Amino acid sequence: MTLAPLPAQPAATPWPTQGWPLGDLPAGVDLAPLLDQAFGPEAAAHLGETQAVVIIQGGRLIFERYGQGRGPDDTCHSWSKAKSITQALVGLLVGDGKLDIHAPADVPEWRGAGDPRGAITLDQLLRMSSGLKFTEIYLPDQGSDVIEMLFGKGKDDVAGFAAAFPLEHAPNSFWSYSSGTSNIASRCAARALGASGADFEAFMRARLFEPLGMTSPLPRFDEAGTFIGSSFCFATPRDFARFGLLYLRDGVWEGRRLLPEGWVDYARTPTPQNPDGLDDPYGAHWWLGIAGPGSFSANGYDGQFTVVVPDLDMVIVRHGATPMDLKQNLPVWIRALADAFR
Template structure:
């Protein structure tokens, strides 16, 4: 399939490695509609449709053109990533692939799958990144329901999240069935840590956060030393936007390629999904289409978003606390905000 081109950094706009350049909202903005949507998010402490919005940041053409925070929040506050961390994990894998330390098409080196005749031995890193490993995993955040993600993050699996996920039995042959699963990402994160010689914390700082000027990230690790890449990398909205800009600029930063050529396109190439899937289109550890055709995004529980819109050269970062039952309303609102720029 044909992917929309990714915009280059304008020659006149400095990279935000130290400080974000700022600009104005575009003259063609549907201003009345934009102001109504932002008022819905911020004018009351809690919106009936959106819950609480803690931050909204919009970057266009490499410049911050809008930034607003909810009551009690300031730009320096770190915000939860929840599953936006999955896309950070994708970047770490890309760096290791570029180093020649990981091969996404080779069987994943997972110790739990090495027994003779284990069908999971056929699972590749590509299957894992595309949420198509075939492993059984219940991704349910409702207390009292059967939930592997809650068991993994908060109960018996919390000390070794990757081991908990890797022990799950196969439900489908690898590559035949898409099913979103946080456990999958934690297996990937352990593989990345192993490939980084056991120092994934140092690796992410020197190879990803440092070069981008991201000074706020607080990644969380379990007792086994695995980055909990499914769920935990707190950042300021401005740093979430820096990470988004790396992907919107095709993995290039300050004229230097950080991510391997083609890695961003890999992230935004659709993964086959079962008919009737309601969660939305998916690539490789990035969601697709939230901001219109060609957009891709890092999405997190309770309404965390970093949405990249190539045709508008636009990044939207939203952090907040939206009830689960309102997630579709929030997704629609994000799309509506982006549409005011069209």
């Protein structure tokens, strides 16, 4: 398939490493009706609580608005947006020659003779096609493996907890969204680097956050020293926008390639999914298409989004707390926000 071209940083626009260069909304763009749905009197019934909306276009901050009592320096929960950060960390180690995503993943629990899980690759983990049994349900009374992993008996060793599950399908034969596989991938990255806990956090900061000027991220680690790459990296909306801009710019920042060539394309190349068609399109730890063809996004449970829109040279960040019964409104709202610029 042909992927949408990724635009380069305009020559006259500084990179936002020190601070975001400012711009204006294009003439004729009217966001008022959509902002009413997010922040107005009817917002609670439409999207729940919206804490922040940040829009970057052409590398410039052209719009931001925050919920009551919030501002640009307040950190927000990533939830599953952390999965896309995990994908970037894996990419850095691929670029260093320390990881091969098509080789069997380095998972000690799968090394037993004849263990069919030993064939699972890091690529299959990133594409949610490992075949591992894992119940990604967010209601504790419905046998939720993800809640047990993050807050129950798995919380001290999230990757070990997830790696203990058996195969439910042959690897690469069935797509199933799983926070467990993200934490296994995160531990694979740590093992490849030979660092965990504070040492792995130092790697995250030196190789990813600091080059982008991201000063706010607060990644969370379990007692085993694994970055909980499925769910926990707090940051400000502006810093999440910097991360989105890195992907919009094909992994290049200030003229220097940070992510290996082709890694962003790998993230946004569709993964074969199940024929029932009930799931949104997915790439490799990034969702696809929420803001129109060619767009891709880091999505989080409570309605957290970092959306990369190549055809508009745009990054949209939305943070909030949207109840389950309103979740279906968010993709519609984000698509409408992007379409307002088309």
